[in-house]
Amino acid sequence: MKKVCVITGGGSGMGLATARLMGKDHTIIICGRSVNKLENAVNDLRNEGIDIYAVACDVSDSISVEKLAAYAKEKGPVVAVIHAAGMSPHMGSAKQIMEVNALGTIHINNTFYKVIEKGGCIIDVSSMSAYLTPKIIMPVGLYKLSVNDPELFMKKIMKRVNLFPKKVRAGVAYGISKHFVIWFAKQDAARFGNKDARVLSVSPGNFETPMGELEKEEADAYTKYCAIKRFGHVEEIASLFAYCASGSAGYLTGVDILCDGGLVASGVNPLKKNGR
Template identity: 85%
Template sequence: MKKICVITGGGSGMGLATARLMGKDHYIIICGRSVKKLENAVRELQEEGIEAEAFPCDVSDHISVERLADYAKGKGNVAAVVHAAGMSPHMGNAEQIMEVNALGTIHVNNAFYRVMEEGSCMIDVSSMSAYLTPKLIMPKSLYKYSVSDPELFMKKIMKRVGLFPKKVRAGVSYGISKHFVIWFAKQDAARFGEKGVRIISVSPGNFETPMGELEKEEADAYTKYCAIKRFGHVDEIAGLFAYCAGPGAGYLTGIDILCDGGLVASGINPLKKQR
């Protein structure tokens, strides 16, 4: 049977770079809301000799994600899932961000839990924003509702986000959603482990991606605080994803890996004005 690697948000940036690496020994399925937007990426991969195809999927819709999981299973052994689809504060409003980043992660984990087999690995992509957003903002006590009632979870989380001034809600929603991704992946380790499946989250810092380009002006202000004073290259994060998904990391699960060039380690406080 073919080893299948599913990559949400695989049409560009770190998702596409990961497809190139994983495609050396996996059949690649890249996903997005519109197959047309993914066609160029599939063409590039196929020109490099990689077996790949696109599949339409809106991660905020659980039925869409379940169709993706069932389709992938029909293709072979789902050996790896890299859930890289996400929305930044520059791409939507607070509710849209939470639906894609938090609810989308719930849907992806639940759908692929059904079809993944022993030895496979799920990677949920978070963000260093989960570490930089002040902890007092994080409504961690509400996260538990995501396990039993995702709809109730969304209502409670958005009610909390609604307490903040409208102009900062998108940013607050993003920080909370990415903090939640880390929490959700960790709490899912035991469930996935019962099937012999590993699950981790990875929190990238500033990388040279289309999404990163939207935030480049703001992100540049923090580069000088990094131990490695530049944006990350997509091949660097793709290499991390590929290693974590492979057999060499066979005892790695239930943990978040921060890959941010040392920015969080600097102790930077985003609430203070930077010079």
């Protein structure tokens, strides 16, 4: 049986590009809330000779994630999980964003820990927003609750988010949720190491994706601060995901990789109108 790579949010953008690349030597399983939205991706990749399947999965629902993991295991040994599903501030409420981005990561890691093969790797996708959001608003002290009591974690974290004015809550929730993803992947490295498996996070900057298109006007204002003055191509981040998940990166775990064209390195301050 071919080795299996699971890609959440794999129907478009960087997830689809990763499916195309990983599909050269893996059975691919992509998932989204609706299988119908994944049909075009499945048909296109099957026409390219890729062994690919689509599964409906809501990552914020633990039972849904368990069904995804069980399905993946039936298809073969699960050696890679690229958790790219997520919501931006333009896609939902603060609560929805936190449930998908933060709680979804908890569910993916906890569930796939049970089925990941020796030498396997989970990549949790964060965002450069984790670096750009002011650290003072990050409720890091609450993050540890996620390990043993995700429900209490969500209750406490949303109580903190709701202290902010309603008009900025979605943005605050996004920044906190992506910062949490980095923390959760790092603290999970030891657990996965017990199975001779790895977990890490990748924080993309602005990429040419459908989600990126929703934020293009706002994101364009920051391109001038990048060392590489353009949006990233999805093939570039897909190559990074594929390498990190491969045996060639077998000593890489418990770390976040920032892939943003040098924006964070510029020292840009999103709270100032001129960026400085």
